[in-house]
Amino acid sequence: MWIYEKKLQYPVKIKNPNPKLAAAMISQLGGPDGELAASMRYLHQRYGMPYNEVVGILTDVGTEELAHLEMIAAIIYQLTRNISIENIKGTMFEPYYVDHTTGMYPIAASGVPFDMKYVGVKGDPLADLAESQAAEQKARVTYDNLIRLSDDPDVTDPLRFLREREIVHFQRFGDAMRVVQDKLDGKNFYAFNPAFDKKTR
Amino acid sequence: MDKFNPAMSQGCSCERNDDLLTQLRQMDFAIVEVTLYLDVYPDCCEAKEYLETMRAKRAKVAAEYESKHGMLTMYGVCGESSDKCAHWPWHYEAN
Numbered sequence: 001m002w003i004y005e006k007k008l009q010y011p012v013k014i015k016n017p018n019p020k021l022a023a024a025m026i027s028q029l030g031g032p033d034g035e036l037a038a039s040m041r042y043l044h045q046r047y048g049m050p051y052n053e054v055v056g057i058l059t060d061v062g063t064e065e066l067a068h069l070e071m072i073a074a075i076i077y078q079l080t081r082n083i084s085i086e087n088i089k090g091t092m093f094e095p096y097y098v099d100h101t102t103g104m105y106p107i108a109a110s111g112v113p114f115d116m117k118y119v120g121v122k123g124d125p126l127a128d129l130a131e132s133q134a135a136e137q138k139a140r141v142t143y144d145n146l147i148r149l150s151d152d153p154d155v156t157d158p159l160r161f162l163r164e165r166e167i168v169h170f171q172r173f174g175d176a177m178r179v180v181q182d183k184l185d186g187k188n189f190y191a192f193n194p195a196f197d198k199k200t201r
Numbered sequence: 202m203d204k205f206n207p208a209m210s211q212g213c214s215c216e217r218n219d220d221l222l223t224q225l226r227q228m229d230f231a232i233v234e235v236t237l238y239l240d241v242y243p244d245c246c247e248a249k250e251y252l253e254t255m256r257a258k259r260a261k262v263a264a265e266y267e268s269k270h271g272m273l274t275m276y277g278v279c280g281e282s283s284d285k286c287a288h289w290p291w292h293y294e295a296n
Contacts, residue, residue, distance in 0.1 A: 003274050003275070003276070004274060004275075005273050005274050006271075006272070006273050006274070006289070006290055007222065007225070007226070007273060007290050007295070008290045008291070008295075008296060009226070009229070009230070009233075010226065010230075011226070011296040012291070012296050013293055013296040014293065053240055053241055053243065056240040057237060057240040057241055060233070060236055060237055060240055061237065064233060064237075070290060070291065073291055074290065074291035074296075077291045077292075078291070078293055081293070168234070168237065169237075172237050172238070172240065172241055175241035175242070176240075176241055179241060
């Protein structure tokens with residue numbers, strides 16, 4: 001089970017609303033490399049993972065991504081609070097406003113709603129961990145892009161924290177990859193799938 | 202129509218931000234970091250020791266925080282915070 005803790009992992013305190021910036025930030029909520037995709041990817045990859053250490057890291061990183069999902073939602077919530085229709089007209093936020101007002105809907109900055117097609121679960125430890133490592137780098141690039149777009153230090157500060165987490169998670173998944181490869185090297189030179197081909201475990 | 206304001210601010214103005222919350226976040230960050238490390242390096246004695254120390258410190262600060270601001274989780278310590286005064290984590294005033 002999961003337990004909700006009533007605080008953000010890192011503070012989000014944005015003084016000035018900015019719907020235009022919110023329209024860019026929304027991609028880390030429901031975009032292809034966003035936090036929702038990240039948590040869904042790691043939490044579901046766990047079931048096909050035959051090694052305890054790797055299930056552990058997927059559980060803990062997947063759980064941390066849920067905390068990041070709430071941080072991103074907090075950024076968007078605070079960027080769109082107390083805004084008038086005049087703040088919205090003619091900005092990138094206008095199409096989102098038509099469909100969702102200032103509600104929180106997981107969608108990419110390009111306007112595509114969240115899709116599990118962003119997430120790869122192959123049921124093979126090497127394939128899934130390679131996917132997860134790539135996902136962390138893609139999320140890091142998205143944060144790079146958002147930091148370049150942000151002209152508000154109140155927004156940039158939590159984005160820097162989140163970017164740093166992508167780097168640490170990439171590192172830990174790299175360690176997990178070594179764990180898997182060490183186990184495969186013994187009797188499984190040809191990388192048969194240890195999650196399915198039972199004799200290779 | 203230009204006065205239409207769908208996102209009124211919520212709750213009262215009492216802020217939850219204080220040293221306790223900062224301390225709690227810092228300890229939780231340390232615990233998350235060392236937990237991820239121990240997932241893939243489970244035999245590191247130094248990391249295990251660090252985790253135990255941080256967990257003990259965290260428990261103290263969390264109890265103090267909860268008695269002042271209300272429960273962090275459904276298993277928390279019942280504190281002074283009332284519904285009238287409650288801020289959700291995504292509110293400006295909660296950070």
